[in-house]
Amino acid sequence: MDQKLKIYNSLSRKKEIFSPINPPHVGLYVCGPTVYSDVHLGNVRSFLSFDIVFRYLKYIGYKVRYVRNITDVGHLVDDADSGEDKIAKKARLEALEPMEIVQKYANGFHEVMRIFNIQPPSIEPTATGHLIEQIEMVKRILKAGLAYEVDGSVYFDVRSYHEKHSYGELSGRNIDDLISNSRTLEGQDQKRDPLDFAIWKKAEKGHIMHWPSPWGEGFPGWHLECSAMSTKYLGSEFDIHGGGMDLKFPHHECEIAQNIGANGKSGPRIWMHGNMLTVLGRKMSKSEGNGFTPEQLITGNHQLLEQGYSPMTVRFFMLQGHYTSTLDFSNDALRAAEKGYKRLMDGVDTLQSLRASGESTVDIEALKSACFEAMNDDFNTPILISKLFDGIKTINLIKAGSEKISDSDLDKLKSLMSDFVFEVLGFRQEEKTSGENEITSNLVEVLINLRKSAKLKKDFTTADQIRDDLSKMGVTLKDSPEGTTFDIS
RNA sequence: GGUCGCGUGGCCGAGUGGCUAGGCAGAGGUCUGCAAAACCUCGUACAGCGGUUCGAAUCCGCUCGCGACCUCCA
Numbered sequence: 001m002d003q004k005l006k007i008y009n010s011l012s013r014k015k016e017i018f019s020p021i022n023p024p025h026v027g028l029y030v031c032g033p034t035v036y037s038d039v040h041l042g043n044v045r046s047f048l049s050f051d052i053v054f055r056y057l058k059y060i061g062y063k064v065r066y067v068r069n070i071t072d073v074g075h076l077v078d079d080a081d082s083g084e085d086k087i088a089k090k091a092r093l094e095a096l097e098p099m100e101i102v103q104k105y106a107n108g109f110h111e112v113m114r115i116f117n118i119q120p121p122s123i124e125p126t127a128t129g130h131l132i133e134q135i136e137m138v139k140r141i142l143k144a145g146l147a148y149e150v151d152g153s154v155y156f157d158v159r160s161y162h163e164k165h166s167y168g169e170l171s172g173r174n175i176d177d178l179i180s181n182s183r184t185l186e187g188q189d190q191k192r193d194p195l196d197f198a199i200w201k202k203a204e205k206g207h208i209m210h211w212p213s214p215w216g217e218g219f220p221g222w223h224l225e226c227s228a229m230s231t232k233y234l235g236s237e238f239d240i241h242g243g244g245m246d247l248k249f250p251h252h253e254c255e256i257a258q259n260i261g262a263n264g265k266s267g268p269r270i271w272m273h274g275n276m277l278t279v280l281g282r283k284m285s286k287s288e289g290n291g292f293t294p295e296q297l298i299t300g301n302h303q304l305l306e307q308g309y310s311p312m313t314v315r316f317f318m319l320q321g322h323y324t325s326t327l328d329f330s331n332d333a334l335r336a337a338e339k340g341y342k343r344l345m346d347g348v349d350t351l352q353s354l355r356a357s358g359e360s361t362v363d364i365e366a367l368k369s370a371c372f373e374a375m376n377d378d379f380n381t382p383i384l385i386s387k388l389f390d391g392i393k394t395i396n397l398i399k400a401g402s403e404k405i406s407d408s409d410l411d412k413l414k415s416l417m418s419d420f421v422f423e424v425l426g427f428r429q430e431e432k433t434s435g436e437n438e439i440t441s442n443l444v445e446v447l448i449n450l451r452k453s454a455k456l457k458k459d460f461t462t463a464d465q466i467r468d469d470l471s472k473m474g475v476t477l478k479d480s481p482e483g484t485t486f487d488i489s
Numbered sequence: 490g491g492u493c494g495c496g497u498g499g500c501c502g503a504g505u506g507g508c509u510a511g512g513c514a515g516a517g518g519u520c521u522g523c524a525a526a527a528c529c530u531c532g533u534a535c536a537g538c539g540g541u542u543c544g545a546a547u548c549c550g551c552u553c554g555c556g557a558c559c560u561c562c563a
Binding site: 030031032033034039040042043044045046047049050075083086171172173174177178222242243244245246247248249250251273274275276277278281282283284285286287288316317320321322325326327328330332333334335336337338339340341343344346350380382383385386387388389390393396397399400402455458460463464467471476477478479480481485487 | 501514520555559560
């Protein structure tokens, strides 16, 4: 298999053949959550996209160091670097210690990641755990003459930076357009230029999160942590940096500027941006208030939700779209995904009971090759899934006797399906929910047996009554040549 | 207003100069005592108008509609 992995690089706006700086090692950095409130489904989509990147890179043999931070300070509520820290604000509202907020929502975040089977990163550093690195970075930027201090705060000097380097390349922005379009905001009087951004902020009286620094008590600017931590764990040059599309500007643009300012190197070679999850065509976001929490999604307890959907259904739904496209949430789409996912998993089950017989009439190598081809083309999970459905059709045809498979091909098919379904796409068998327990199951089995006896005696009235009564309770009987099974809804 | 992107069959959603995406729904069939379930088979779509080309849904131009970023957000 001589296929090469291609990744769409937001910086060059092209798909590029992936070749790591120091193979077989790969450095991957992804912007993690700011832990001041519950994560919503849009956040989940982003982390899921990079979960696939992480999984696939490992699957094809790379040793990946995956760093995904937790932002626990420095993220301002307001605009223009003048607002209150998000975590500090929330702490006041909830009357908690800031670190309690951080802990609470970080725990919640991890729980959500677990529910959706999103693997933990190799390193999950926090901004507050890297104050020293951030302060050092501010010093280096100051030394390079690309920042200035005003009354205990330090601002990055975008204009000076732009004279030597190019600000706005990633997001395709023209610095003059930016200036003419930037709004006039309160609290910007300290900045020499509206485009400048804080890399260190003085803590005003009453601010509850602050640390000593050469410029007095304060806290780091939001953009700084990612630069500091990616540099620390992956070096000043590394392979891939990921994040949501909405972080491209200004966050990632600022990161590049800081990296060059402090290290002389821009950081990642490849920038990957996941697109947004939309609801009724609009971006799901915290400020819009149109987000569901994963819990609401699973229980269906939200006005926009007609029913609950299992985590793996949601995972499947998301992976049916490509990460660079927007994906619109709808009940119809999720219901379709629910059935599609079930068909996939049923097929995987069927595969386990398949019998080999002589020569193959099916081409497993071609299927395998198609699966790799899909993933190598910028992690195209929708295509991969369509190829897996081709596999499911093959499985069903073999089961039906219209195709045959040899012993060795059967083994190949089993590992192929299991690798791509579970390892690469990260699905997992879900345990039954909804009131199904051992006693219920046993009771239904008793009724199934009674019905079977009735059928043998040609007493179809009784047999059908059992079937209908169970159906009214939400128990669906499914007859097949191998026997009868049931679903509880 | 600036920058970028999108508009695909009933729905979701890939692809992208000639080669069936796939899923859901729907139709037909196999199976069944009848159903259901399961499985098989089928659909011929690319916003509109021009242009380039032997050939365009795919490239170019214009028009219309939608969205993202430009301020915190994955």
